[in-house]
Amino acid sequence: MTFAANLRGRSVTAPLLCALWIVVAAGLLVLKPSAFAASTITTVLQFSTLLALVALGQSLVVLCGGGGIDLSVGGAASLSVVLVMLGLKNGMPDWLLPPTCLAAGAALGWFNGLLVTRLGILPLIVTLGTFYVYSGLAVALTNGAAQSGVPAWLVPWGRGAIGAVPLPFVTMALPAFLIAGIILAFTSWGRWIYALGHNERAARLVGIDVDRVRRLAYTISGLCAGTAALVSLAWLGSGRPNIGQNLELTSLTAAMLGGIGIFGGRGGVGGVLAAVLLLVTLQTGLLQLNVNTIWQVGIVGALLISVLLADRFSAPQG
Amino acid sequence: MRSLIQRMFGGREATLLAACLLAVLVFAAASPSFATPDNVFTVLRNSTELLLVGLGTTVLLAMGGIDVSVGMVLGLAAIGVGRALQADWPPLVAGLVGPLVGTLLGLVTAAVVVVGRVPAIVGTLGLLGVYRAAIFLVLGGSWLSGLPSGLTDLLAARPLGIPVAMAVIAAAYLVIWLALRRMPFGLHLLSIGSAEERARLSGVAVTRTRMIAFVLNGALCGLAAAFYVATYRNVATTIGGTLALEAIAAVVLGGTSVTGGRCSLLGTVLGVLLLRIVQNGLLLVGVPSLLQPVVTGGLLLAVLGVEAVNGRLPAARLGWPLARVQP
Numbered sequence: 001m002t003f004a005a006n007l008r009g010r011s012v013t014a015p016l017l018c019a020l021w022i023v024v025a026a027g028l029l030v031l032k033p034s035a036f037a038a039s040t041i042t043t044v045l046q047f048s049t050l051l052a053l054v055a056l057g058q059s060l061v062v063l064c065g066g067g068g069i070d071l072s073v074g075g076a077a078s079l080s081v082v083l084v085m086l087g088l089k090n091g092m093p094d095w096l097l098p099p100t101c102l103a104a105g106a107a108l109g110w111f112n113g114l115l116v117t118r119l120g121i122l123p124l125i126v127t128l129g130t131f132y133v134y135s136g137l138a139v140a141l142t143n144g145a146a147q148s149g150v151p152a153w154l155v156p157w158g159r160g161a162i163g164a165v166p167l168p169f170v171t172m173a174l175p176a177f178l179i180a181g182i183i184l185a186f187t188s189w190g191r192w193i194y195a196l197g198h199n200e201r202a203a204r205l206v207g208i209d210v211d212r213v214r215r216l217a218y219t220i221s222g223l224c225a226g227t228a229a230l231v232s233l234a235w236l237g238s239g240r241p242n243i244g245q246n247l248e249l250t251s252l253t254a255a256m257l258g259g260i261g262i263f264g265g266r267g268g269v270g271g272v273l274a275a276v277l278l279l280v281t282l283q284t285g286l287l288q289l290n291v292n293t294i295w296q297v298g299i300v301g302a303l304l305i306s307v308l309l310a311d312r313f314s315a316p317q318g
Numbered sequence: 319m320r321s322l323i324q325r326m327f328g329g330r331e332a333t334l335l336a337a338c339l340l341a342v343l344v345f346a347a348a349s350p351s352f353a354t355p356d357n358v359f360t361v362l363r364n365s366t367e368l369l370l371v372g373l374g375t376t377v378l379l380a381m382g383g384i385d386v387s388v389g390m391v392l393g394l395a396a397i398g399v400g401r402a403l404q405a406d407w408p409p410l411v412a413g414l415v416g417p418l419v420g421t422l423l424g425l426v427t428a429a430v431v432v433v434g435r436v437p438a439i440v441g442t443l444g445l446l447g448v449y450r451a452a453i454f455l456v457l458g459g460s461w462l463s464g465l466p467s468g469l470t471d472l473l474a475a476r477p478l479g480i481p482v483a484m485a486v487i488a489a490a491y492l493v494i495w496l497a498l499r500r501m502p503f504g505l506h507l508l509s510i511g512s513a514e515e516r517a518r519l520s521g522v523a524v525t526r527t528r529m530i531a532f533v534l535n536g537a538l539c540g541l542a543a544a545f546y547v548a549t550y551r552n553v554a555t556t557i558g559g560t561l562a563l564e565a566i567a568a569v570v571l572g573g574t575s576v577t578g579g580r581c582s583l584l585g586t587v588l589g590v591l592l593l594r595i596v597q598n599g600l601l602l603v604g605v606p607s608l609l610q611p612v613v614t615g616g617l618l619l620a621v622l623g624v625e626a627v628n629g630r631l632p633a634a635r636l637g638w639p640l641a642r643v644q645p
Contacts, residue, residue, distance in 0.1 A: 069439065115619065119626035124384070124439045125566070125576050125618070132563050132615035140608040249447050252440065262437055294454040301447020308436040308444075 013259035013271045016310075021278045028285040035288040038164040045169045046235060048280045050077075052173040052273055053228040054247050055254035056180055057109070057221030059272045061123075062255055063184075064217045065197030065264025068116075071127040073225045073251055074244025075134030076108040080229035082138040085147035085239035094151040101230040102223060108134060109222015113215035131248065138241040147239035158234025168231045173273075176224065180269045193217065197265030246297055253304040254279055262308065279303075330573035334588035338595060345599030352602050363549055365594045367392065368564055369487055369587065370542035372572075373494055374535035375565040376586045378438075380498070381531050382511040382578030385427060387442040388539050388565055389558025390449030395419040395543030396553045397453065399469070400462040403547070409468035413544040420540015421533055423449075428532035432525055446562075454555055463552040470548045483545065490541065494534075495583055507531060511578025560611050567618040568593045576622070593617070 028035050054073045061070045084101045088094065108130070115126045160167040184190035192213050196203040204210050225244070232243045256262060257279070258272030283296050346353040371388050378385055385391075398419040402412035431441045473483040498504035506527045509517040518524045547553065570576055571592060572585025596617070597610055605613075 071443075115623070119623055121619075121622045121626055122576050125570070125622065128386070128563060128566065129615040129619040129622075132560065132611040133619070136609060136611035136615065140606060140612060143608070246447075249443055252443065256440070262440055292454070292459075294451050297447040298451020301444040301449075301451070304444035304447070305430055305434075305436065305441060308440060309430070309434045312435050 013267075014274070017257070017271065017274045017278055021274075021281065024278065024282050024285055028281075028288065032285075032288050035285065040284065040288070041164045042161055042166055044277070044280050044284050045164075046166045047284065048276050049166065049168045049173045049231050050228045050243075051247070051250055051254060051280060052169075052276045053176060053224045053231070054244075055251040055258070055272050055276050056176055056269060057224030058251040059255040059258065059260045059267070059269060060180070060193065060217045061221045062252075062260050062262065063193050063197050063264055063267065064214050066200055066214065067123050068197075068214070068217070068264060069124050069127060069252070070109075070112065070218065070221045071124065071248045072108070072112055072130040072134055073221060074247030075131045075136075075138065076105055076222050076225035077229045077232070077244035077247060078138035078241055079108060079134040080104040080226045081233060081239040081243055082141050082147065082241050084229075084233070085149065086141060088149055088151075089147075094153075097151060097154070097233075098230055101233070102226045105226015105229060106219050106223040109225065110215065110219040112222065113218030116218060117211040117215045135242075135244065138244075142239075142241045144241055146241070148237075150233050150237050150239065154234040155237050158231065158237070166235075168235065172227055172231055176227070177269050177273050184268060189213070189216075194265050197261075197263075199265075246300075249297065249304070250279060250300050253300050253307070256304060256307050256311075330582065331584050331588060334572065334585060334592060338588060338592050341592060341595045341599060345595070345602065349599070349602040352599055357598070357602075361591075361594050361598050364598070365590050366483060366487060366545040366549065367542040368561070368568060368590045368594065370490060370538050370545065371561060371565045372568045372586045372590050373490060373583070374538035375569045376572070376574050376581050376583060377494065377498075377507065377531050378535050379566070379569055379574050379576060380511050380578060380581035381507045381528060382514065383431070383438045383528065383531060384566070385442045385532070385535055386439065386562040387427070387446040387449055388535070389561030390446055390453060391420055391423045391427075391536055391539040391558075392543045392546060392561060393453045393553070393557035394423060394449055394456070395540035396546050396557060397456050397462065399544050399547045400465050400553045403465050403469060404462070406466070409472040413469050413472065413548075416542075416544035416547075417537045417540040420536045420538070420543065422536070423540070424533040424536015427536060428529040431532060432528045453557065457553070457555055459555065461552055461554050465547060465551040465553075467551065469544065470551060473545065473548045483548070486541075490538065491583055491587070498581070498583070503527065503530065508579055508581070511575070511580070513579075560614070563611065563618070564593060564614055567614050570618060571621050 054077065058070050058073055061068045080101050083104045084092075084097050087100060088097065092100065112123075112127055112130055115121055115130075116123050157167055157171075162170060184193065192203070192208045195206075195208060196210050196213060200210060229243065233239055254275045255267075255272055258267065258269075258275035260267035260272065279300065282299065286296055286299070287293070342353070351357060371392065375385070375388065395416045398415045399412055402415045403409070407415075427442060427445060430436050430445065431438045434441070473481065473486070475482050498507065506517065506522045509520070509522055510524055510527060514524060546557075566576075568589035569586050570589070572582050572587070572589035574581040574585060593614065596613065600609075600613060601607060
C-alpha cells in the first residue's frame, strides 16, 4: 500500500494540475481566441519533448533522495549539442551523430554521479559546479554562435508530425516515460530507487548497492539531456550552445509540480509529464500574448515556490 | 603520511596563502602587466563585492543553508542605489538604500525558506527566477548607465589614510566575526549546521537563528550592491549571473564546510582573493573571458574532490560499508 502511495505522490497532484491547466487554457481562450489551432498543439508538444525528457531525468535523480538534484541538466544538453557539432566539423561521419549525442549526455551525467557517489560531495554543489563547467564550455567552444551543418536526413524526423503530434514526442518522450514508468512500478530497480529515496540507511543495510543505483540515476539524467539535445538538433536544424538555458529551473519545477517529493522516495513520472504539458502550455500562451520570455522565468520560479509552500502547508508535519 | 596530508590541508588558511603567492608569482612571470600597481588595485577593487557576498554565504553555509539568488539580490539592490543616485540623493543615503533593499529581500528569502520550510536550494532557485524577472521589469530592458560619481568618491576617500571602502568591509567582517565567535549566535549557527535536530532539542531557537542568518545574508548582498554601483557606475540587465557560484566557490575554497558546522572568515577573504587573482591572471595571459565560469566551477570541484579523497582515507581503512553507514 505504501508503495502504491509512493508511486502516486501527493494526492492533490492530479486535480491541481488539471485545475491549473484549465485556468491557463481558459485565460488564453479569453485573451487570444486565435491561439486555439492545431498548430499551437504541435508547438506545445514540440517544446514539451525537450522539457519532458530533461524533467524525467531530473525526477529520477530527485527520487533517489540523499539531497539528489541535478542542476547541470541544461549545461549537459548544451554541451552535448556543441560536442557533436564540433565532431561533425572535424570529420565525424553523420550517422554517428545520434549515438554520439546520447553517449555525450550519458557521460556528462555519469561524471556527476561519480563525483556524488565516489567522493560523497553534496549533489547540489557538484551539479552547480558542473552546470557552470558544462554550459561555460558549450559557450566558450563556439563563442556563443549557433552551429550549422546538421545532416539533412535528421530534419524530417525532427519536424515531422503524425496529425498534430510531432514525431519526436511520439518516438522519444512517450516511450521514455513509458519505460521509466514500467521500471519504477514493476522492476526491482524501481523498488530500489524508492527504497533509497525513502530511507537510504535501511536500503544500504538490506544490501542494495545504493551508490550504483544513484550513479545510474545521474547517468540516465545525462542520457535524457543528451536525448533532448538530439531532438533540438533535429528540430531546429542547428546546434545552439544555449539550448539548455533555464532548463534546470524549469525541469525542477516540472518535477515538483508533478508530485515528486523533494526529499526523494515519493512520486511517479505520470504527474511529471502532466506538469510538463501544463508548464509548456503556459509558456506558449505567454509567447502568443507577446509577453517577454524573461517573464516566463519569473512565473516558473514563482510556481516552483508556491508548489513547495502548498505542499508544506497541506501535508501534516512529520 | 596521513598526518602530513592532514597538516597540509588542516591549516587551510596557510595553504590558501601559499596558493595566492604561487599564483601571483606564476602570473607575474607570464605577463608583464600583472604585477603593476594599477593591476593590484584592479584585483582588489574587483574583489570588494565578492568579499561581502562571500561573507554572507559563509554565514549561510556554516548553518547548512545556501542561497543561489545572491546575484539577483545584489542586482535589485544595485538598481535601488542607482535610482537613488539618479535622483540626486546624498551619496551616503543612496549607498544605504543597498543594505535596506537587501534586508527586505533577505526577509522574503527567510519567509520562504525558514517559515515556509522549503529546502533552501530549491526555494532560492525559485526566487532567482522571480528576481531576474523583477530586475527586467524594473529596468524595463535598458541599462542604468552613466550614474553620478558621488558614491564612488565617497568610498574612495581616505579620511584617515585608508580608503572608506576598505574600512567598511573590515567593519563588516569584524561584526560577523564578533557575532560568530563571541556571541551565542555563532554557537547556535554552527550547532544548527552540524546537527539541526540536536540543536533544536538542546534548546537552540533554530527558526529565529536561521531567519537572522538569511536576513544578514540579504543585508550583506545589499551592501555589496553599493560597492558594485560605486565601482562600475552602471547596472546591466545581466547583473549577478555567476555571482552565486563565485561566492560558494570562494567560501568553500576558504575551508567552510558545504554541509555546515565549520567556517573560516579569514579563509573566505583568502578564497575570494585567490579566485580574483586567478581570474585576472588568466585574462592577462590571454584566456578568453568566456571560460571564466569553467575555471571557477572547475576550481570548486577540484578543491572538493581533493578534500573528499583526503577525508575518505581513514573511512576506507575502517571497511567501506560500515564506515559509510555511521551517521
